Amino acid sequence: MGGKERGPLTEPMFYILMSFLKRDMCGIEITAFVEEKTRGRLRLGPGTLYTILGKFQEEKYIEETEVEGRKRTYRLTEKGSAAYAEELQRLRECIADAEEET
Amino acid sequence: MKKKLKFIVPDRIDVSGMEQWLENMAAEGLYPVRFGAYFCIFRTGQPKKVRYRLEPISKRSQPKDNQPFDPSRPVQNSPVDDELMELYESAGWKYVCKDTAYFYVFSTDDPCAPEPYNDTLSRCESLLALQKRLRGTVVWGITIMALILFLLIGFIIDSQSIFPVDMSYRYMLMLIKMPVILILWLPVSLIRDIHNWRLIRKTRASLNDGMIPPPAKDNVFTRKLHYILTILVFILLVINLFSGAFTQWLTIERVPGFTSILAEMENGRADSRTYDGPGRIYYGEDMSKKNRISFSMSIWAPVQYEAEEVLYDADQQETGEWVTYFTTLDTAYYRCLFPSMAESVALAQLDVYKTVNEDWKYNYVDCPGADYAILCYVDDDHCRLAAVVNGSKVAVYQHWYGESDLDEHLDLLSIAVQ
Numbered sequence: 453m454g455g456k457e458r459g460p461l462t463e464p465m466f467y468i469l470m471s472f473l474k475r476d477m478c479g480i481e482i483t484a485f486v487e488e489k490t491r492g493r494l495r496l497g498p499g500t501l502y503t504i505l506g507k508f509q510e511e512k513y514i515e516e517t518e519v520e521g522r523k524r525t526y527r528l529t530e531k532g533s534a535a536y537a538e539e540l541q542r543l544r545e546c547i548a549d550a551e552e553e554t
Numbered sequence: 555m556k557k558k559l560k561f562i563v564p565d566r567i568d569v570s571g572m573e574q575w576l577e578n579m580a581a582e583g584l585y586p587v588r589f590g591a592y593f594c595i596f597r598t599g600q601p602k603k604v605r606y607r608l609e610p611i612s613k614r615s616q617p618k619d620n621q622p623f624d625p626s627r628p629v630q631n632s633p634v635d636d637e638l639m640e641l642y643e644s645a646g647w648k649y650v651c652k653d654t655a656y657f658y659v660f661s662t663d664d665p666c667a668p669e670p671y672n673d674t675l676s677r678c679e680s681l682l683a684l685q686k687r688l689r690g691t692v693v694w695g696i697t698i699m700a701l702i703l704f705l706l707i708g709f710i711i712d713s714q715s716i717f718p719v720d721m722s723y724r725y726m727l728m729l730i731k732m733p734v735i736l737i738l739w740l741p742v743s744l745i746r747d748i749h750n751w752r753l754i755r756k757t758r759a760s761l762n763d764g765m766i767p768p769p770a771k772d773n774v775f776t777r778k779l780h781y782i783l784t785i786l787v788f789i790l791l792v793i794n795l796f797s798g799a800f801t802q803w804l805t806i807e808r809v810p811g812f813t814s815i816l817a818e819m820e821n822g823r824a825d826s827r828t829y830d831g832p833g834r835i836y837y838g839e840d841m842s843k844k845n846r847i848s849f850s851m852s853i854w855a856p857v858q859y860e861a862e863e864v865l866y867d868a869d870q871q872e873t874g875e876w877v878t879y880f881t882t883l884d885t886a887y888y889r890c891l892f893p894s895m896a897e898s899v900a901l902a903q904l905d906v907y908k909t910v911n912e913d914w915k916y917n918y919v920d921c922p923g924a925d926y927a928i929l930c931y932v933d934d935d936h937c938r939l940a941a942v943v944n945g946s947k948v949a950v951y952q953h954w955y956g957e958s959d960l961d962e963h964l965d966l967l968s969i970a971v972q
Binding site for chain 2: 496500501506521
């Protein structure tokens with residue numbers, strides 16, 4: 453994180469990108485989505501979520517679509533979709549490697 | 555509700571140290587209300603276990619003042635960006651206050667509230683903007699220091715060959731006039747900025763390696779010393795700038811009849827006055843409030859003062875009105891630290907006195923009682939400006955509209971630098 457060449461996504465990053473696959477979302481909806489998806493295993497902290505949203509916006513993985521009251525809604529861009537797909541592929545390969553060994 | 559003032563023990567930039575210190579305070583029943591540069595105001599209450607977390611202030615996390623009015627927005631004039639506030643509040647955290655220009659402080663006494671940061675990498679990323687900001691401050695500080703050093707060394711070695719003649723000397727004069735305390739203060743604040751930048755860099759490096767940095771070692775002595783120095787410098791600056799009292803500690807060399815020489819020479823119409831004591835504003839024996847001397851000091855010209863003369867017209871004495879007598883003589887006097895600086899300072903002050911729409915000619919001449927004089931002529935060949943240099947002493951005169959020219963009275967003008 454922070455380098456020019458993006459390495460593997462962290463777990464919170466991966467789930468945040470995943471949350472945008474079906475619809476546009478705001479911060480609180482993302483937190484709820486991730487908690488539900490991971491069955492409470494991952495509760496996104498406000499600092500982490502805010503920082504990652506800012507970083508993704510800067511890297512054009514997501515873009516703001518609407519500001520309503522205190523809510524800011526974002527959607528996934530093509531670049532963000534590609535990053536998510538790339539990470540998914542990497543994780544699949546990791547799982548496949550692990551399963552081969554067990 | 556009682557309030558208590560406490561000296562902030564950890565470094566302001568030490569995130570873990572600050573969080574731990576605030577938690578320790580809460581355990582003693584002290585809850586922060588407002589942060590100053592060195593002190594924090596706490597309200598007292600029942601001791602509680604409270605978690606405090608610092609969120610770096612960045613462009614993104616500052617409130618967006620230009621947002622259109624939206625009645626559904628529950629908090630107007632939020633001190634923090636709405637989105638950040640919303641996320642923290644929904645996670646069970648409360649905004650406390652700002653910790654100077656670096657952090658927002660959030661707190662919670664709910665043990666179930668999630669930590670604001672899930673991993674060290676996102677924490678590291680959140681501090682990036684702050685690190686860049688601090689680096690920018692250091693770069694600026696070093697640039698300014700280098701520029702000042704370059705100019706000062708230039709002055710000391712040989713200013714005439716280092717700085718071309720057509721360069722504006724006013725900048726050099728500004729440097730000469732910089733108060734000594736400011737020059738001393740620059741490196742002190744630069745050292746603090748470098749320390750802050752290195753600490754945040756170390757914190758980020760540690761977070762990047764997956765480790766939460768422990769609180770930095772307590773350096774209460776250094777911080778208290780810094781605080782005392784800051785207060786001292788601030789007080790001296792205020793005294794120096796607004797009352798001139800600080801400069802009265804110096805022994806100012808005084809030349810009797812210094813500013814009234816020309817008036818006496820002119821036609822005897824004006825009263826002659828002398829200044830007989832140090833002080834930023836001295837009104838003369840009749841308290842006319844017209845004539846004044848401004849004293850100041852700097853490290854490279856430890857003694858300097860400017861005398862602005864507005865004389866009383868004797869014809870008006872009976873009416874009791876004070877009228878400006880126009881053939882005035884204004885003077886700037888410097889005693890430089892090094893003789894090699896004298897010529898540059900003289901030229902710089904002449905440059906300040908010059909009117910821009912005239913064609914000026916300089917002439918270096920021998921001067922009785924001094925090393926030399928620089929005479930400045932306008933188109934009509936009247937010598938309206940003159941600088942007299944003797945060793946490290948410089949006196950620069952401007953005299954407008956008088957019947958006499960300055961070059962006719964060099965022997966008198968040189969008294970100030972003897």
